[in-house]
Amino acid sequence: xxxxxxxxxxxxxxxxxxxxxxxxxxxxxxxxxxxxxxxxxxxxxxxxxxxxxxxxxxxxxxxxxxxxxxxxxxxxxxxxxxxxxxxxxxxxxxxxxxxxxxxxxxxxxxxxxxxxxxxxxxxxxxxxxxxxxxxxxxxxxxxxxxxxxxxxxxxxxxxxxxxxxxxxxxxxxxxxxxxxxxxxxxxxxxxxxxxxxxxxxxxxxxxxxxxxxxxxxxxxxxxxxxxxxxxxxxxxxxxxxxxxxxxxxxxxxxxxxxxxxxxxxxxxxxxxxxxxxxxxxxxxxxxxxxxxxxxxxxxxxxxxxxxxxxxxxxxxxxxxxxxxx
Amino acid sequence: xxxxxxxxxxxxxxxxxxxxxxxxxxxxxxxxxxxxxxxxxxxxxxxxxxxxxxxxxxxxxxxxxxxxxxxxxxxxxxxxxxxxxxxxxxxxxxxxxxxxxxxxxxxxxxxxxxxxxxxxx
Numbered sequence: 105x106x107x108x109x110x111x112x113x114x115x116x117x118x119x120x121x122x123x124x125x126x127x128x129x130x131x132x133x134x135x136x137x138x139x140x141x142x143x144x145x146x147x148x149x150x151x152x153x154x155x156x157x158x159x160x161x162x163x164x165x166x167x168x169x170x171x172x173x174x175x176x177x178x179x180x181x182x183x184x185x186x187x188x189x190x191x192x193x194x195x196x197x198x199x200x201x202x203x204x205x206x207x208x209x210x211x212x213x214x215x216x217x218x219x220x221x222x223x224x225x226x227x228x229x230x231x232x233x234x235x236x237x238x239x240x241x242x243x244x245x246x247x248x249x250x251x252x253x254x255x256x257x258x259x260x261x262x263x264x265x266x267x268x269x270x271x272x273x274x275x276x277x278x279x280x281x282x283x284x285x286x287x288x289x290x291x292x293x294x295x296x297x298x299x300x301x302x303x304x305x306x307x308x309x310x311x312x313x314x315x316x317x318x319x320x321x322x323x324x325x326x327x328x329x330x331x332x333x334x335x336x337x338x339x340x341x342x343x344x345x346x347x348x349x350x351x352x353x354x355x356x357x358x359x360x361x362x363x364x365x366x367x368x369x370x371x372x373x374x375x376x377x378x379x380x381x382x383x384x385x386x387x388x389x390x391x392x393x394x395x396x397x398x399x400x401x402x403x404x405x406x407x408x409x410x411x412x413x414x415x416x417x418x419x420x421x422x423x424x425x426x427x428x429x
Numbered sequence: 430x431x432x433x434x435x436x437x438x439x440x441x442x443x444x445x446x447x448x449x450x451x452x453x454x455x456x457x458x459x460x461x462x463x464x465x466x467x468x469x470x471x472x473x474x475x476x477x478x479x480x481x482x483x484x485x486x487x488x489x490x491x492x493x494x495x496x497x498x499x500x501x502x503x504x505x506x507x508x509x510x511x512x513x514x515x516x517x518x519x520x521x522x523x524x525x526x527x528x529x530x531x532x533x534x535x536x537x538x539x540x541x542x543x544x545x546x547x548x549x550x
Contacts, residue, residue, distance in 0.1 A: 112440045121446055158510060167458045169452035175471035176483075187451045191444065217440070220499050239484045250492050253499040260506040267513040313445035326474055330462060331455050377437040400549035403495070407547045411502075413529065418509070422528075426524035 106414065116208050118362075120197055128341040129159030133390045142392035161358055166334035173321040174236055174327050181235035186335035189228030192221050193342040203359045203373035215263055215354075219256070223347065225339060228251050229314070229324050232336070236327035244323025247399065249312030254406040259301035260289050261414035265294040265421040266429050268352045279358030283365070288355040291422075294417040295355045297410050302347040306340065306404065308387055310394040311402055348383035352376060491549060498546070505534055 124220030133148065133155065140147025148155035173182055199218050201207040211217055226249050233245015268272055269290060270281040288295045304311040325336045352358060356379050359372035397405070473480050500538070512527050519526075541547060 110438075114442065115438065117443050117446055121443070121450060125450075138446050141509075155500070167454075168461050169458075170463050171501045172466060172470055173454075174473050175468065181502045183455070187448065189452050194447040194450075195440065195444045208443065211436040211440075212433075221440075234485070236473065237484045239475065239480070241473075242484050242488070246488055246492055250495050257499060257502050257506065260503065261509070264506065264513045267510060271514060271517050273510070283550060318543070321474060321476070331458050335451055335454065336461070366461065370540050381539045404483045406499075408542070411445060415535070418531070420527070422516060422524050422527065425523050426519075 124194055124342060128338055133158050136385050138344050138388045139392050166331055169330040171330040172263060176237040178235040181231050185228050186332045187233055188231060189225050190335040190339035192224040193230040196346045199275055200353060201279055202238055202367040206373060207276055210274055211277045213273050215267060215273045234323035238327050240321040240326045241324050244314040244320045248307055248324055251313060254403060255304040256261040256300040258297050258406060258410035258414045259404035260293045261297040261418060264290050265417050268421050268425050269293060275353055279353060282357045286357045291417060291421050293413060295321055297414045297417060300410060306343045306347055309391040310396050313402055314317055314398050344387055348380045351383045
């Protein structure tokens with residue numbers, strides 16, 4: 105790697121890294137706006153035209169609020185925990201192909217790397233819950249950790265189906281192998297398992313047990329204020345963006361679309377953004393529509409329904425690939 | 430430098446820069462934010478009740494059991510990945526062999542289910 109290459113990579117990283125907080129900001133705004141419309145109200149509309157600057161107001165508020173550490177808290181762990189959630193959730197973007205030739209890096213074990221990095225986020229959540237010395241936080245952290253590891257299993261098994269059909273673990277090559285047929289068409293069962301696990305992994309409704317408002321206050325970040333809370337939110341919404349981007353990349357042809365391969369560049373990026381935004385919208389839509397499940401139902405769904413279904417998907421896809429070649 | 434390692438350098442760089450961004454965001458506020466803690470503010474939030482006892486008490490052993498189950502089944506998933514990459518060249522032989530492997534694991538899964546290992550209550 106020459107210094108010029110390194111500089112270019114650094115530039116790409118900086119662009120992506122600085123765009124993430126802004127994108128997350130717009131994501132929260134979109135969520136509040138759409139939820140508002142679903143509940144027959146306007147949502148934020150005071151900061152800037154149509155409330156478009158609301159995310160900036162939120163950021164300023166998060167920076168200027170008091171950072172309170174509870175008396176009995178484990179101070180070092182309490183401060184580090186939000187970072188442990190946010191950093192891995194953001195780092196995953198290093199592997200995602202945003203458009204034709206628009207990825208920061210491509211490694212031949214891309215999918216494994218991605219799962220490995222994103223599952224590190226569990227530590228931040230469980231440390232945050234433990235360090236706060238609050239009962240809500242501890243229970244929320246434990247629930248969240250148990251939920252995330254349970255659904256990681258069926259998610260991993262759903263990914264095996266994708267790898268089988270593509271014959272590679274590199275995300276760039278997976279996108280290219282979907283030129284003829286999107287994997288969502290070839291293995292709808294795998295997509296359904298991946299989608300449900302993805303929603304549970306990000307602790308979103310209807311699986312938001314760790315912070316069920318009527319149940320545990322705000323779950324693992326009950327005691328967090330100011331930027332600590334902000335970093336947890338940043339991590340959480342980055343995880344949602346990642347999941348949406350993964351659904352696009354692994355099952356819906358990534359940046360592919362009519363004329364994307366020929367024109368490349370901005371067109372392929374446009375397709376990627378369009379598909380990802382759609383999945384983010386679905387995440388928000390579900391929050392506005394579906395009721396929350398009970399915790400034992402949640403665990404039963406993961407272990408008794410999704411796990412057998414994902415094994416069935418593997419058998420199906422393996423038979424297809426082995427027989428048809 | 431080894432060709433295989435080069436692809437991972439950007440990930441490491443990204444990780445470092447993301448951490449730097451996070452720390453900056455935490456530290457940035459020190460200049461502008463107020464800090465006036467008092468004993469009442471520092472009490473953990475419990476909807477207005479005065480908290481009793483320490484939060485770090487006993488928790489259900491079920492959490493531990495499910496963590497153990499994850500370790501068991503996640504190893505299975507790891508075995509599946511190299512097979513999945515090479516399935517096209519292994520053909521029918523590879524398919525049958527992995528079906529046997531999955532079948533044995535499925536037996537364990539059924540045993541677990543029958544014994545109530547997957548019940549939350």
